[in-house]
Amino acid sequence: MNGTPALVNDVMTHRVVALRAGATFKDIVKVMREWQVSALPVLDDAGRVVGVVSEGDLLAKEEYQDGDIGRYGRVRHPAEVRKADAVTAAELMTSPAVTVAADATPAEAARVMARARVKRLPVVGRDGRLRGIVSRSDLLKVFLRDDEDIAEEVRREVVVRLFGPHTTTVRVEVRDGVVTLAGGVRETALIPLAARLARAVAGVVDVRCALAGPPRRPDLDPDLPEPHRAHTP
Known part of the structure; x- marks a missing residue:
């Protein structure tokens, strides 16, 4: 195909x-x-x-x-x-x-x-x-479609379209028609859509989505009790 x-x-x-x-x-x-x-x-x-x-x-x-002919001749x-x-x-x-x-x-x-x-x-x-x-x-x-053929379409029609042509953090792997999406993305709201679009690609048997958003930054300013101010006369 x-x-x-x-x-x-x-x-x-x-x-x-x-x-x-x-x-x-x-x-x-x-x-x-x-x-x-x-x-x-x-x-x-x-x-x-x-x-x-x-x-x-x-x-x-x-x-x-x-x-x-049933009952009553009908x-x-x-x-x-x-x-x-x-x-x-x-x-x-x-x-x-x-x-x-x-x-x-x-x-x-x-x-x-x-x-x-x-x-x-x-x-x-x-x-x-x-x-x-x-x-x-x-x-x-359609389920006899080659795994690499499927992977190429998922990269082109799903990853590039949703996350941009320069996305390098998303990996697409296909084995026996099962697609795995892994890596990090900025737009976490698009992750369910990516899985749904990948599932719609011809020949896909199942989708395993391991995409995640950017790591959370550590809180450098934790809420600490306010220090007691020295009383000045």
């Missing part, structure tokens, strides 16, 4: 297969089996992501083949039953698609995945066109 902040574009899978809206049910199953994936993005004629077809969407055809899940009659990607897909921008951070992508409860996301450019796919395993690649 050459010291630059990691983006989704850096870790995503660039070679990806997608569907057109008119793709048929059997073709979708064949593509999923061939590519060994459980979900596929659906594109419009301009290459923009308009939906996603998952294995769950396809299984509705099997699950509700005879209609899922269909329990009408939306899923409608998918059981679907034969094209446009009819099967979940829309709008949950996507992530190529210039988002892995942390942002992870939050989107968690909220949407999905295992992978289509990655789109500013024009909405498909750029790739990012999966949970892709997001974990």
Whole structure:
């Protein structure tokens, strides 16, 4: 990653297969089996992501083949039953698609995945066109980043920015992704911020902060009892 902040574009899978809206049910199953994936993005004629077809969407055809009739003859899940009659990607897909921008951070992508409860996301450019796919395993690649690479970014983006370019009293060490900040700084109020910013650097597993403010000067004028003044007549 050459010291630059990691983006989704850096870790995503660039070679990806997608569907057109008119793709048929059997073709979708064949593509999923061939590519060994459980979900596929659906594109419009301009290459923009308009939906996603998952294995769950396809299984509705099997699950509700005879209609899922509950008590009193009512269909329990009408939306899923409608998918059981679907034969094209446009009819099967979940829309709008949950996507992530190529210039988002892995942390942002992870939050989107968690909220949407999905295992992978289509990655789109500013024009909405498909750029790739990012999966949970892709997001974990950032933790393979070289320790010296991480240390260089922490020095440049945290230490220099917070404490100035001529700071020589702060040491940055990284081992197995764990960052140690040590040394003395004048602005003690910035110490918690330094730890928080270091933790946000891509590939950082943990931060151990041993920064401290300047040593206190000894009190050269202790409070001593005032000497008794001599009484003068």
